[in-house]
Amino acid sequence: MMGIRAQQKEKTRRALVDAAFNQLSAERSFSSLSLREVAREAKIAPTSFYRHFKDMNELGLTMVDEGGLTLRQMMRKGRQRAEAGGSVIRISVDTFMEVLESNPNVFRILLHERSGTSAPFRAAVAREIEHFISELAHYTEATAKRSPELARAQAEALVTLVFNAGAAALDMKRVDRKVLADRLVIQLRMVAKGAEALQHKMENR
Amino acid sequence: MMGIRAQQKEKTRRALVDAAFNQLSAERSFSSLSLREVAREAKIAPTSFYRHFKDMNELGLTMVDEGGLTLRQMMRKGRQRAEAGGSVIRISVDTFMEVLESNPNVFRILLHERSGTSAPFRAAVAREIEHFISELAHYTEATAKRSPELARAQAEALVTLVFNAGAAALDMKRVDRKVLADRLVIQLRMVAKGAEALQHKMENR
């Protein structure tokens, strides 16, 4: 049971994280936020920030962690829907786009800091995305009987295409996003078909 | 013939551009550079900067333009080599990695600002990359008899995979870059094979 004090602290901490998320946009990256701006938005004095985070970096890593959580929830959602049958690729893309749309800023920090200038950030994002890749590789290895190397290469390619499309989709209107999603589906099918072909080629010699 | 005055001005302008390029690194993006830093590196007074560029943004766009130039030179180089025969994919990847290695900071600004926070920057980079895509799509349409839509999707996928690998390769040691390049070749083959398969599927109905 949390004391009234710890409760209030948690609330302020959340306010800080939310303030940071809310300031993100197409034209505002995390690294361009200042400690004072975040504190202002969260309605606390700049110096009070330090009661919750050592510095902005620590705040950012917390946000990336939350991003990872969103990613994993997305995977679960996709799996559930896929069990009901239908094209796995189509279902996955639709799920991705839905989650992207309802958590744009979560994806913003992931997609931006993935190639950002802070090594710890890049590592943290890479770790989260690695989940995706290895899970997908494992799945393909099992259901499509791919060799481990091929499965890995395939999974990486799929994830690369999906995340890249995600980055582009972030600042699009719904109509354009639809076009993008359709094209993405085609590209993913290319990779899947191609991996299959390469697999057969390897087996027949 | 350039007057002694215009000559000196051009020299200083180059010093500014070079100073900016030299300050780029894995942990330093263009948007994190300040006007004063660049001026300092170029050994001119901060206020003299304005004799050459309206602001940092203008400098950055100039740098992106130079990046586009590098990209086009790369394409020419790749085409020349490919004419001598061999795997087009392998040759292209090797050429890309070579050019990347000898112009890391040119690629840094392209790869970073592609998903950066400045709309003009994003547009400028997108324009340069679009050259790549449409040229590639046209080539595939002609030589592999792809439908325009499929050729476009395929070209986009290829370029996405290449640039993504490029971003990852930037901060790698030579050995790891080799592994990455090999995997990239496999992924590109997947896309090519898969596009072929999709094309046949469409034709047979």
Add this chain to the structure above:
DNA sequence: TAAATTAGCTTACAGATGTACGCTCAACTT
């Protein structure tokens, strides 16, 4: 040769930033 132009400089200023220090007072511990 005289006048006009201009690249680069120095000085100056207002605003923003991160953070050190010390206070208060509500909440918790003993």
Add this chain to the structure above:
DNA sequence: AAGTTGAGCGTACATCTGTAAGCTAATTTA
């Protein structure tokens, strides 16, 4: 009940930023 802890605050400071204003001296133009 008395004492301790700690979240949040206000003040303060050194540092950095972009850029305005005006000067100098070399080059260019007339």
